[in-house]
Amino acid sequence: MRVQSKRALRMVAVAGVLVPSLGQADWTMNMSPGVTGTSNDIFGLHMTILGICVAIGVVVFGVMFWSIIAHRKSKGHKPANFHENTVVEILWTIIPFAILVAMAIPATATLIDMYDTTDADVDIKVTGYQWRWQYEYVDEEFGFFSNLSTPTDQIENRQAKGRNYLLEVDKPLKVPVGKKVRFLLTSNDVIHSWWVPELGVKKDAIPGFINEAWTRIDEPGIYRGQCTELCGKGHAFMPVVVEAVPEEEYQTWVAEQRAAAERERQLTEKEWTLEELMERGESVYNTVCAACHQPDGSGSPPAFPSLRGTAVVTGDMDAHMDIVVNGVSGTAMQAFGEQLSEVELAAVITYERNAWGNNTGEMVSPKEIMEYMSE
């Protein structure tokens, strides 16, 4: 009896993990009109062209089905013998052309508006990385990375999936409502594409080039999107989350961020202990490194080497710093010197040298990192 009930329980649990989605899924069939002027314009164009296509389809398929039903040989229908009619052929060339011209006019107007990135109130630089986004507030001198916050256990079906599965981040992009926000998009590695459907903004982030896009959000709220250009194995796992807040709240938040950035700069001067660095390093490692080198440091060779007891993390400290700070060209290992602060670099290097049984007992301080980088 007990065995049976245990088994029944387990089956319920398995079923819960396997079909967690059904309760929350929906049957959305159409585009969302979104929350900006641009997204509403696009929605209007979308519905117009869809309407035109449906109307033409009804006429053409109507004639076709009439023939299919009425002009069957089994009903004794005798074939006509016509095979040309210049007037008809000219008409069905000119009419579609006129419809297309009528369609092109509003499309052109919308496109011109979308390309007008002048007179922006806020400038935000968006940089794509494999596989996360970096946001830098150009005029405010602070910035941060925005990482997927869905736990691996949910992705690998060991845990029920949350409401915003794969569309949630640790730190969303914050923008003020009612202001024109300009995005300057680029990439650090491969091509990514930054998309938020409800804003009607999608633009490729291309390494070595800067693209522009803009938005003005009318309603406060949280808007979610994803990377839409194949960028490697983590392509599905780099969402975009934008939080639009009222102007005052935005200003308060900006002030806090500036202060926090200042505090972070001062932390470099502090004397750190091994334990403090290990603690900080673990969180840096899990957000930045674990996607490739795995949370337990085992990697997935040959593309992503193991960090368990291997020469780089147990041997020469300078060589280890060189790889983390400058990356390895021609491979997926990026130059993290540009992405992480001195404190984060020191913490993650120290963590790698002491975690998973590496236990070298060696540490590197933020100050040493700063000296190394200024060499």
Add this chain to the structure above:
Amino acid sequence: MSAVADTHSQEHHHGPASGITRWLFTTNHKDIGTMYLIFSFAMFLLGGSMAMVIRAELFQPGLQIVQPEFFNQMTTMHGLIMVFGAVMPAFVGLANWMLPLMIGAPDMALPRMNNWSFWLLPCAFLILVSTLFMQGGAPNFGWTFYAPLSTTYGPPSTTFFIFAIHIMGISSIMGAINVIATILNLRAPGMTLMKMPLFVWTWLITAFLLIAVMPVLAGVVTMMLMDIHFGTSFFDASGGGDPVLFQHVFWFFGHPEVYIMILPAFGAISHIVSAFSRKPLFGYASMVYAVGAIALLSFVVWAHHMFTVGVPLTGQLFFMYATMLIAVPTGVKVFNWVTTMFRGSLTFETPMLFAVAFIILFTIGGFSGLMLAIAPADFQYHDTYFVVAHFHYVLVPGAIFGIFAAAYFWLPKWTGHMYDETLGKTHFWLSFVGMNLAFFPMHFLGLAGMPRRIPDYALQFADFNMVSSIGAFMFGATQILFLFIVVKCVRGGEKAPAKPWEGAEGLEWTVPSPAPYHTFATPPEVK
């Protein structure tokens, strides 16, 4: 008298050789056509089984069956194998079998090259498929292989992929040269250009497209090879190159390529619709001009694949207008087919079922194509499942249904037997339902915001993905039935007369079924 005896003894010595050498050394257009068709179907099953892996993983949210690395290899290989291994060789196979029969020629103009261009293909695909077993895995950057994901960040097997593409390209170019040489030189007396069957016309234009763009593809993969191994920076901004240059060159090949995969189907469908309507094709001349116009326009629309890369406003407008313009000649073709059916005397054998489905579903793919042409709206559609739905609607019920329609139409001529009509219709209806169930919901997924090429997705996309996977499994399994039908038809069945279809027209129906090993040794007279 002696001349007659001579001819007889020659024919006697020119039957097919026996054993494997018949196939290795053959220069006979019918043998080579058969090999192309068998090869293409094998690739169709291989590429299709990869699609099954993709749909199985997408059956539910979360990672269940494969890891993202392998998922990306599957999407890449599925695309490459279907485009270069299944669809293109199938049309070359049809061309080999039918072009000489349709224009009254004894064989293709360049038979030895014909043999060589076929046998290059298995070599190319052996290289391509072998990358799955290499360290670091197969190409994983999508069939469009955008740099720098495919150069700096590509797996070691990318080099093998490049050589495979080179070999396929050589094969395609030789095939195209052969088609042009045959059509322009070997037509029966009296068959002027404007009397050519439409399948011949569409293939002639397709062959010119192939010769124009395959070298561009070879160029772009060679630039990749240089970037990877020889230190150049064509596509690397840090060395003065430009990743977007890759996309311009690739799509200059890629857009004509999509018409390469559909124009011959246009031709075949024109014959089939006319035959089963028992009525001449409406607007023959306008059909020819429309195909020509589509082919020319296909060279000036490539950047509509790149509306989000930051093309300047004027460029964006040019490519939007040019793309919308393609709807006009394409519309003319659809109107002509429908008018051909109008007031005909219709029957619905399997080829006609596939042809009617082709017209309806290809038109739906054309409609979504017109929507994608509207540049501002494309910012929302681009790289979502809406695009996946679009191009599967033009390729599956377009190219592939066109090939099925053509195969059923000409099978009696090839084998000398009628195929099993009940099984053929079953194959059609299962394919039709499965295909729509698989691909129609993808429109909704794309509009709701699901990006393409992802192995895992947010929960609101779960329901339609499950429906789509069920449809895909149904469509995939059904194709085994086609294999069974063809094998059954080759081995026996009701004997086919020279002209098994009441309304069919053309020289191919004047020779017996099965078509003898050598046909039209003496050219027929066309009036």
